[in-house]
Every structure is written in structure tokens, then in C-alpha cells.
Amino acid sequence: MEYWKNENEPIEMFVKMFEKIYEDPELAPGFKKVNQLILFDYTQDGPNCCFYIDTRAGELKVGPGKPGEDPALVMSLSADDAHRSWSNKMNAVMAITRKKIKVKGSATGLLKLAPQLKKIAVIYNGILKESGKENIIL
Amino acid sequence: MKYLEYEFDPFFTWVNRPKIMYGPGLRSEIGFELNQLGGTRALVVTDKGLVNAGVAKMVTDAIEASGDLELAGVFDEVMQDARIGIINKGAAFYRECKADCIVAVGGGSVMDSAKAINILIDAEADDFGPFAAQLGLYDGARQLPPHIALPTTAGTGCEVTYAMVVLDEENHAKLGVAHPFCNADIAMLDPELMVKLPPKITAFTGIDALTHAIEGATALTREPIADAMCLHAIRLVCKFLPLAVKEPDNISARGHMLMASNLAGMGFINALTGGVHATAHALGGIYGIPHGLANSIMLPWVMEFNSEEDPERFVMVADAMGIDTKDKDPADVAKEAVQAVRDLIKEIGLTETLRDFNVPAEREQLTALVELAYSDSQAPYNPRELTEDAIFDLYLKAI
Numbered sequence: 360m361e362y363w364k365n366e367n368e369p370i371e372m373f374v375k376m377f378e379k380i381y382e383d384p385e386l387a388p389g390f391k392k393v394n395q396l397i398l399f400d401y402t403q404d405g406p407n408c409c410f411y412i413d414t415r416a417g418e419l420k421v422g423p424g425k426p427g428e429d430p431a432l433v434m435s436l437s438a439d440d441a442h443r444s445w446s447n448k449m450n451a452v453m454a455i456t457r458k459k460i461k462v463k464g465s466a467t468g469l470l471k472l473a474p475q476l477k478k479i480a481v482i483y484n485g486i487l488k489e490s491g492k493e494n495i496i497l
Numbered sequence: 498m499k500y501l502e503y504e505f506d507p508f509f510t511w512v513n514r515p516k517i518m519y520g521p522g523l524r525s526e527i528g529f530e531l532n533q534l535g536g537t538r539a540l541v542v543t544d545k546g547l548v549n550a551g552v553a554k555m556v557t558d559a560i561e562a563s564g565d566l567e568l569a570g571v572f573d574e575v576m577q578d579a580r581i582g583i584i585n586k587g588a589a590f591y592r593e594c595k596a597d598c599i600v601a602v603g604g605g606s607v608m609d610s611a612k613a614i615n616i617l618i619d620a621e622a623d624d625f626g627p628f629a630a631q632l633g634l635y636d637g638a639r640q641l642p643p644h645i646a647l648p649t650t651a652g653t654g655c656e657v658t659y660a661m662v663v664l665d666e667e668n669h670a671k672l673g674v675a676h677p678f679c680n681a682d683i684a685m686l687d688p689e690l691m692v693k694l695p696p697k698i699t700a701f702t703g704i705d706a707l708t709h710a711i712e713g714a715t716a717l718t719r720e721p722i723a724d725a726m727c728l729h730a731i732r733l734v735c736k737f738l739p740l741a742v743k744e745p746d747n748i749s750a751r752g753h754m755l756m757a758s759n760l761a762g763m764g765f766i767n768a769l770t771g772g773v774h775a776t777a778h779a780l781g782g783i784y785g786i787p788h789g790l791a792n793s794i795m796l797p798w799v800m801e802f803n804s805e806e807d808p809e810r811f812v813m814v815a816d817a818m819g820i821d822t823k824d825k826d827p828a829d830v831a832k833e834a835v836q837a838v839r840d841l842i843k844e845i846g847l848t849e850t851l852r853d854f855n856v857p858a859e860r861e862q863l864t865a866l867v868e869l870a871y872s873d874s875q876a877p878y879n880p881r882e883l884t885e886d887a888i889f890d891l892y893l894k895a896i
Binding site for chain 1: 508509510512627630631632633635636665668670672675677718769868871872874876877882883
């Protein structure tokens with residue numbers, strides 16, 4: 360991995376990022392509308408390198424590892440590409456066409472959040488800074 | 498003018514799979530070409546309008562006369578917009594009539610439906626719904642059964658694009674779905690198939706091609722190969738669209754418009770589009786406005802909005818339109834380009850307002866439309882940030 364020392368690091372950052380996103384009055388309503396259990400699967404970089412978000416029934420949850428039930432959507436990519444993606448430095452269409460991102464299930468809900476990536480990247484960069492990882496900010 | 502230098506993404510890919518053939522009367526080659534691809538029994542996918550106009554028959558006659566290919570059947574149930582239920586029926590009909598290849602004869606809805614039918618056939622599946630929801634069908638994708646497309650409109654460029662737009666009827670939304678092998682193996686451009694196209698459809702499909710070309714040349718993801726395609730498409734549309742509208746039998750004008758649509762299709766599928774498509778998709782999903790017509794109404798407003806922030810982006814577009822750009826302020830040039838689009842739309846007799854489609858003029862009633870446009874797959878590629886407020890304003894201007 361180019362940006363991470365081990366498989367736990369990226370998951371810690373992404374979980375913190377979602378906890379912050381859920382507190383954001385502008386971003387949270389959009390995630391509620393997604394109304395899905397989604398697994399972000401980075402296990403190509405380690406068996407535990409994954410996390411999930413559960414935005415069903417008006418609630419916003421996030422947790423490391425795999426969820427207890429089958430997700431409606433699995434987004435599989437590398438932890439480095441996940442870093443690029445949450446940093447808003449990745450062209451999603453290009454990444455899908457080059458199989459850098461694999462999508463299994465319905466991605467229509469998540470697509471609705473694409474325009475929010477700019478704001479999400481600001482939150483993500485803030486988390487990286489707080490965690491002493493300024494060196495990987497893109 | 499001096500070619501405008503700009504920084505494009507440090508990495509981009511250019512994809513264009515289909516073989517392209519052009520010629521009046523080219524349909525006589527369908528049998529030979531499909532045979533070369535391994536096809537023996539062709540399903541013609543079309544719509545009732547083309548059957549009634551005798552255009553589908555021009556193609557089925559050519560297939561039957563070829564001696565190389567059997568006509569397995571004609572599926573003519575495609576309606577405006579590719580719809581999942583109809584795609585599923587088309588795949589069932591393909592199997593029922595034991596076809597082994599597809600000939601798509603029609604505009605964007607027909608050609609996109611044919612792509613989806615072919616994906617279902619290859620996957621041995623019955624329902625396109627789960628495929629559409631994945632948006633990108635790249636994992637495990639492989640070459641699909643033989644498929645030739647003959648466009649009967651010059652607008653969508655669907656004969657070459659490796660994606661399709663499918664109407665999600667339940668959610669009133671249009672979904673862009675990509676598959677690396679979904680486009681036709683051969684795009685056959687036969688302008689004789691277009692002479693019966695009514696002037697109004699000729700007009701708005703032509704503006705669809707112009708929109709692809711302008712957005713492809715100005716999107717955030719623009720790149721030089723797409724520029725070459727899109728800028729020449731702009732030249733062709735500006736010169737030949739008025740002629741094709743006025744003289745439907747003019748094979749030369751029809752042929753040049755087919756080329757414009759094809760070039761713009763190759764350009765935008767690689768460089769992507771932007772705000773016109775994002776707002777037009779939402780108008781199609783909620784109000785059922787034909788895609789080309791929605792593009793036509795939104796194009797000048799979105800161009801104006803984008804050029805206010807970055808007029809230089811529109812200098813090459815203006816140049817391709819035939820506007821003198823030498824020693825002029827880019828902001829003035831961009832304004833002239835917007836005006837030239839408005840003049841063209843007026844000249845070919847298209848409406849310029851969403852009022853004609855009962856789109857409400859009150860901001861509060863536009864919320865669903867704005868949300869849909871904001872989340873459209875093409876919105877992120879618009880050169881100027883499209884906030885929800887900006888989309889509201891664009892719609893209000895277009896009403």
C-alpha cells in the first residue's frame with residue numbers, strides 16, 4: 360500500500376470520517392436518503408480491511424469489518440484507491456471502466472451523493488490532519 | 498485561431514470499439530457483415546413508428562435479399578426511452594424466435610434497448626433491472642452476441658457509445674449504464690434511412706448531437722482526441738442541420754448529420770458531458786420530455802452559466818461555429834456562441850421554453866427535479882460547479 364502502514368489505518372480514518380459526516384447538517388440528510396446497507400470492501404489489502412455504513416430506516420450507522428447481514432451494495436477497491444476516492448481525486452467513471460472499482464448491487468442511491476464528494480473530502484482531510492497524517496493528504 | 502492550450506487530466510483513456518461504415522444504401526451489406534461476425538438469424542429491434550413509416554421494411558428487405566442471413570423476427574415494441582419492461586420482453590422474444598444476432602434500426606431508445614437486450618442474452622438473464630442498478634457492468638464483461646446498429650436519427654450517437662440510458666419508470670429517473678462491449682460491433686450509417694424523419698425530430702435530435710459536441714469539448718474531463726471529434730461535429734451541425742430540417746430528402750445533409758452525431762458520440766462517451774445532460778435527464782425522467790428537446794431548451798442557459806465563469810473554454814466552440822474569434826475578448830466570443838445556439842434553435846423551429854411541457858414556474862414545485870439533476874451521473878463533469886441553487890436558477894430561466 361502506498362498510503363497506509365497496515366490494514367487497520369484506512370478503516371480507522373474512514374469510520375471517523377463517516378462519524379463526522381453523520382454530524383454534518385448538510386451531508387447527513389443525503390445519506391439518509393440512500394437507505395441502504397453498504398459494504399466498502401478493501402479486503403484485497405488485508406482480510407479485515409473493510410467497513411460498512413447502514414443508512415436504512417432514517418438511521419446512520421458506521422462500523423469496521425463486515426456487517427451482520429448481507430449488504431445491498433458492495434463497493435470493492437483497494438485501500439489506496441479508497442483514499443484517492445474519498446479525497447475527491449479519482450474519476451469514478453474512469454475507475455469503474457478500468458475495474459479499479461467493482462460494484463455489486465444497486466449503486467443508484469450512492470450515486471446521488473457524488474456531488475457531495477467535494478464536501479466529504481474537506482471532512483476527510485480534516486480527519487487525516489487531526490490524526491497526524493497530513494503527509495498523505497492529496 | 499490559435500489552438501487553445503489547456504491542462505487536461507494527466508491521465509485519460511480513449512475507447513472506441515465499433516467498426517463504422519458509411520454509405521447511402523449501406524443496409525445491403527448487413528447480411529454479409531453479420532455473417533462475418535457469426536450471425537445467422539437476426540432479430541430486428543425497432544419501433545412502431547419506423548415500421549409504419551416503412552423504414553424497418555427497408556432493412557428487413559435488405560436482410561432477406563442478402564442470402565447470408567435469415568430474418569428471425571421483428572421486435573417493434575420499443576417506445577420513447579429504453580424501458581426495463583420492454584427490454585425484458587425483447588430478450589424473451591429474441592429467445593422465442595431463436596435469433597443469434599441483433600440488427601437495431603432506430604434512434605437512441607431503440608439502440609439502447611438493443612444493447613440491453615444483448616446483455617441479457619449473453620448473461621442468460623431475464624430482468625435488466627438489477628443490471629441497470631449496478632450502473633457499470635465491467636466485472637466479468639465479455640464480447641456479446643453479434644450486433645449491428647443502423648441509426649435513423651442523427652443525434653444520440655448511440656451506435657458507438659458504450660453506455661445506455663435506461664428509464665427507471667418506478668423512480669422517474671434515467672440511469673446511465675455502461676458496459677464495455679454493449680455498443681454495436683458495426684455502426685452502419687445509411688442516410689437513406691433518415692429521409693422520412695419528420696423535421697421536428699430531425700431538429701431536436703440534431704441539437705442533441707450539438708449538445709454532445711459542446712459538452713464533450715467543454716467538460717471538466719475534456720481531452721484532445723474528444724476535442725477533435727466534438728469540434729468537427731459542431732462545424733457539421735451548424736452547417737447541415739438547418740438544411741436537413743428544410744430538405745428532408747437531402748441525402749448529403751442527412752449524411753453529414755449522421756457523421757456529426759457519430760463524431761459527437763465518440764467524443765462525449767470518452768470526455769463525458771455536464772450540466773445540460775444532468776438537467777435534461779431529470780426533465781425526461783419526471784416530465785417525459787424527449788431527450789433532444791430537453792437538451793435543446795437547456796443548452797443555451799447552461800452554456801451561458803458555464804461561460805460566465807470560464808469563457809475561454811468556449812472559444813474553440815465558437816470558432817467551430819464559424820464565429821470570428823480573432824483579437825476578441827473571450828467573454829464576448831462566448832456570448833456570441835450562446836447567441837448562435839439560440840439562433841440555430843429558432844431557425845429550425847424548436848421551442849425554447851419548458852412552459853410548453855407544463856413544468857411549473859414556482860421554485861417550491863421544482864425541488865424533485867432539482868434533486869434529480871443534482872445527483873445525475875453527468876453533473877460532476879460540468880465545468881462550473883452545479884449547486885442545487887444554480888440548477889434551480891437554470892430551470893427557472895428555461896421556463
